Amino acid sequence: MNRSIARLTLGSLALVAIAAGLWLAFTSAPDVFQRDYVRIMYVHVPGSWLAFLAFGVTAIASLAWLISKRMVFDRIAEASAEIGVLFTAVSLLTGMLWGYPVWGTFWDWGDPRMASTALMFFVYLGYLALRRAVNDPTARARRSAILGMIAVVQVPLVYFSVTLWRSLHQGMTVRPDGIAMDGSMVAALFVNIAAFTILYAYLMVERTLLARLEIEAAVVETELAGRSVARPNLEGLI
Amino acid sequence: MNNSYIWISYLVTYGLILGYVAVVWSRIRSHRGRSSNTQT
Secondary structure, eight states, rough: OHHHHHHHHHHHHHHHHHHHHEEEHSSOOTTTTTTGGGGGGGHHHHHHHHHHHHHHHHHHHHHHHHHHHHHHHHHHHHHHHHHHHHHHHHHHHHHHHHHHHHHSSSSOTTTTHHHHHHHHHOOOHHHHHHHHHHOOHHHHHHHHHHHHHHHTHHHHHHHHHHSOOSSOOOOOOTTTTTSSOOOHHHHHHHHHHHHHHHHHHHHHHHHHHHHHHHHHHHHHHHHHHHSSSSSOOOOOOO | OOOOHHHHHHHHHHHHHHHHHHHHHHHHHHHHHHHHHHHH
């Protein structure tokens, strides 16, 4: 399939899925205890899911680069980490906006879920800073691949933090023994998770395309710079 | 529904996403424009 048709199809699919998710989010039943504030969950939970997915893909692409040394995996790791940071920010901000009216506080450093998510956010910001600090493409790919594989350890730690430690954050709603939610809420949640996942695929296509264009531009600039350097006149010196 | 926290949450979420998409699109366009200038 032509690349631009694939981009258009994915983008349109993401738009339709987001529209359906928004409609369900604002028409589903309110919660008995949280009332309408439960609607914030329909962007907060998909945001967290995408952060986990994106950092998982970064780790897998990092391992693939270390094994194969193919630069396409480095571009995938970079794109996915950047999108993961964006959705971790979404998760943190919407969590704070839900926390104030429901818990009475925007933030509590004593809560393991909040603290570990904030730590994960800053570690991946560091990953992106590392990428910008190294000029040599191979050294950059190697160093960021190693960090990408180490940093992913935080994903299960953040996910299980509500069961491993005492937490203000609510426990898992979707458990192996069932889902503790009304049917309309489950539909709103899963349609929004699906919409964000399609959006992730679209953003990955766009961001990896940009990474490829940046590398091509760097190669062209190097060649042009090389042409402008005059051959030194060494007559009489040798 | 009159609840500013809910509306702000959705504005923040989709504002960040749209902002990111706009930055990526504009960088893609600027690279494509630059590469066509280099070729001519």
